[in-house]
Amino acid sequence: MAGVTLGAGSVLAAWSSNPSPLWFATRGAGVMTLVCLTVVVILGITTSLRVTGPRSPRFVIAALHRNFALFTIVLLVVHIATSVLDPFAGIKPIDAVVPFAGAYRTFWLGLGVLASEVLFAVTVTSLLRGRIGPRAWRLIHWISYASWPLAVVHGLGTGSDSQEPWMLGLTAACMAAVLVSLAQRLVAGRIRTVPVRLASGVVVVMATYAICAWSVAGPLRPGWAVTAGTPASILTSKPSRPPLRSAAHGFSDGLIGTVTKTAGGVDIGLRDTVDTALTVVIIPPGPTETLPQLTVARNSTTICANVPARVGVSVYAVCNGTRLVITMYGSGPSITGRLVTSGPMG
C-alpha cells in the first residue's frame, strides 16, 4: 500500500438493521419538504421584490407562496409523523417537539426540530395576521428565513442519503437557487438600506462557506453515521447480510478510491470498478483495536463491518469467510487498486 499509513481516527458505521417502508417514507418526505421549502423561500423573496409580469401579477406570486407554504407544512407533518411512527430510529414524539432531546443524531435532528418550530410559528402567525398586527408578523416572517439553512444542515447532518450524488446534487441545487434569489433581493433596495444589505450579503457568503466546509469535513466523510450520534443499538444490531457476490468462485476487480487524511492517519474509501455498487472502506484502528478496520458494503448495505485488516504490501482481511487481498497504488488523494477474493463467497 505505497505511501498509505493508518492511524487513529474516525470510525465508519454503516446501516445494519433493516428499515421499514415508513423509514423510507420519512426520508422521501424529508427530501420533498426541503425542495418545497426552497420553492417557498424563493417565492417569498420574489414577493418582497415586488416582481410583476403580465402573466404573474404580484397577488398570484403571493398566493403561490402561501399555498406552497401550506403544502410544505403538510409534507413536514408527514416527515415528522413517519419518523416517529417508524421504530427504526426510536424517535419519540417528545423528540420531535423538544429540540436536542432525542437519542438519534441528537444535534442534527434538533436542528430539524428548530426549523420546523420556526415554520409552524410563521404559519400560525400568518393565519392570525389580522390580530397580531403587520409589524410583529413581519418580524416573525423575517425569522422564518432562518428555518431554511437549519433545514439544509439538518438534512445533511442527519440524512442517510447525504453522501449519495443525487442528494448532494439536489441540496446543492436548492442552495444555488436560494443564493441567486437572495442576491437579487440584496442588490435591490433603497440607498439607506445599503449597510444592512451589505452586512446581510457578508453573512450569507460566510454561512454558505461554513455549510460547504462542514459538509466536506463531516457528512461527506466515511464514519459520519457514528460522529453524527447514531445510537450504538442501531449500528451494532445484526443485519441480514447480502453475499459479497453471487458467484461460486473468487474474483479479481479493479478499484478506484480516495485517501482522506485524518488526525491520526488516513481513511481509505474504494469502489469496485466492475461491480460498482461494491465499496470498501478502511479506517484506522480505534482506541481498543490494534489493526485497521475494513468494511465492505453493497449499495450502502453492509456485507461485513469493521473486520480487522492486516496491512503489509497489501491489505488482508476475511469478510464473512471470503478472503480479501486489496492492493493499492498511489499515495492519494486519488488512488487505484485491485481486489482479489478467494474462498466461499459469503
Ligand code: HEM
Ligand atoms: C423544516 C423542517 C425539516 C426539513 C426541511 C427536513 C428535511 C429533511 C431531509 C432533507 C432529510 C434527509 C433525507 C435523506 O437523506 O434521505 C431529513 C432526514 C430526517 N429528518 Fe427531517 N426535516 C425537517 C424536520 C424534521 C423534524 C422536526 C424531525 C423530527 C422528528 C425530522 C426527522 C428526520 C429524520 C428521522 C430523518 C432521517 C434521518 C436518516 O435518514 O437517518 N426532520 N429531513
